[in-house]
Amino acid sequence: MKTTLSVMLLGLALATGSPATHAAQEVGISPWGPQDEIGRLNLMTADSQAAVLARLAGGKSYDLSVEYHIGMPSWQAAGDPHYRIWMTHTPHGNVVADPLGLGQAMNEHVSYTGAAISMYTHMGTHIDALGHFGLDGRIWNGFDARTHLGDRGWTVAGAEKIPPIIARGVLIDVAASRNVDMLPDGYRVTREDLRAALAHQQTRLEPGDVVLIRTGRMRHYDDAEAYMANPPGMGMEAARFLVEESGAMVVGADNLSFESFPSEIEGNYVPLHTYLLAQTGTPIIELAYLEDLARDRVYEFAFIGGSLKLRGSDAAPLRPIAIPLR
Template sequence: MKTKKNFFQVLAFQFLIWGAQAQEVGQSPWGPEDEIGSLNMMTDSSRIQILSQIGSGQVYDLSVDYFVGMPSFHSLGDPSYQYWLTHTPHGTVVDNPNGMGEAMNEKVSYTGDAVSMYTHMGTHIDALNHFGLNGLIWNGFSPEEHLGDKGWKKTGAEKIPPIIARGLLLDVRALVDSFPPNYRITIQDLKACLKRQKTEIQKGDVILIRTGQAKHYEDAAHYLHQYPGISLAAAQWLVEEKGAMLLGADNLSFEAFPPEKEDNWVPVHTYLLAERGVMFLEQMMLEDLAKDKVYEFAFIAASLKLRGASGSPMRPIAIPIN
């Protein structure tokens, strides 16, 4: 009987440990219907405040080009970027699709094109439905109730508001000559970066991390190979201790691989999206900001309103502030 009692005591203790370690989706402090998470930190007042600090007409484009052969998640079965012409000047003369005749089509040239792509290609933002935990996404929304054949009814990319906020570049790449393969950026790295730049994180900031990986963007094999990314502890520090509203980086998938946890293959993704309701941008172009040592700026961006989608292309810009 004593042995049986001890067994159940050990088992109960183990369940307590498992419960403490279990990851669960977060319930939004902004209410049961919240679909944008930490972007609720942005207000009319905060937008006006950062816009009033703009001290330059110079604009930095923080997005990459889209082209056939660009880096992609094809290894996971997602489609690569495809581009094709639907109309060409010579083709319209031959086909006469508008019925206007040869003379008109020789005079007025016509070019049209189309693209097919995965929504998580190029510079893009991850919506809160991109990754979940234990069958739920942010704020407890379930696929059984909220996922239809044409996408999520909750937290889709169309719900993401235009973003205007203080941006801060953390040029971690400037700290080292090179990163070891699959390097995970630490809290100490971020603190050293802030000290080197003489900058401070403010609550509600957009934090952009430069790893230098964007220099290899035109070479997909190099760009995808053993790239550095943020560690889970560093992401937690930015969100929980420093109050970051939105994160971003210039690598493929924000975090590094292989995963740092045995029970979760994307622990940073699930922590940010499912547990904390914090969106982030991937595959950014931060080289010009770093070259000019522009660390503080007005961050302005908007995603495509792709209804129900788990992410969307985005073209963010940075304008230096006083």
């Protein structure tokens, strides 16, 4: 993980801009009203959901999530915990401890297994809630941390507010359009990369899409150190193209952190996260498994996903599926 930490520290070193640089970036105020907590997810309506479901081709579906396991890739540079799973009950252990007072005969007859997990909220396939990053102590829609962030999380814009997502999904396979299996370490995806990939696929974007970018990094998922070391990611102009020019509702990729490092913006070490979450209200999906879609060249699909309703949390695990459209 040393390479990842070095990249992060380099980004932090660039985050030393003048006060004017900081002042130029402000949180977005929602066009959906002062109580809005879900940002661009408001673009999803009953009509838009019905329209995409009416186009289902049926048959094969694609699982866009990764497995959680000890040793999986995870963000460690800021001291966040690894994924852990441990057994709370095993058949033999119950015979010995008899935690329910059932007696040896019952415990030998009925085999009871239980487990517990501990993890950082930004592990595995997950969606960032709008409170994940902010600017000057405020998040999307001007909600202030001093008022809305307590010991048990955010009282606004938490992960529990994220609705089930049913929308048109689009895969942009940047790696394939550049004729490589995986983009090089540290590669910064540009606006022109996205436009070229869409032209190569003969795919167009529509307002309200869930847009997922394939860098090919998922090929390293079983090697956590290789996966995390200096990954490719999105540049600022690429993010602006997706949101401002194309109208994406949600954006995501197969890497962790979505954006590339070091930062392109003086005074901000994670400018894409603050631009997407705090300034435009755009949720981010990370660690999406896109290899099967890419193999079968499925570029347009119904995206259906529900995240865990973790009250007050800044992110939640997501189990999305993709179903091709007619």
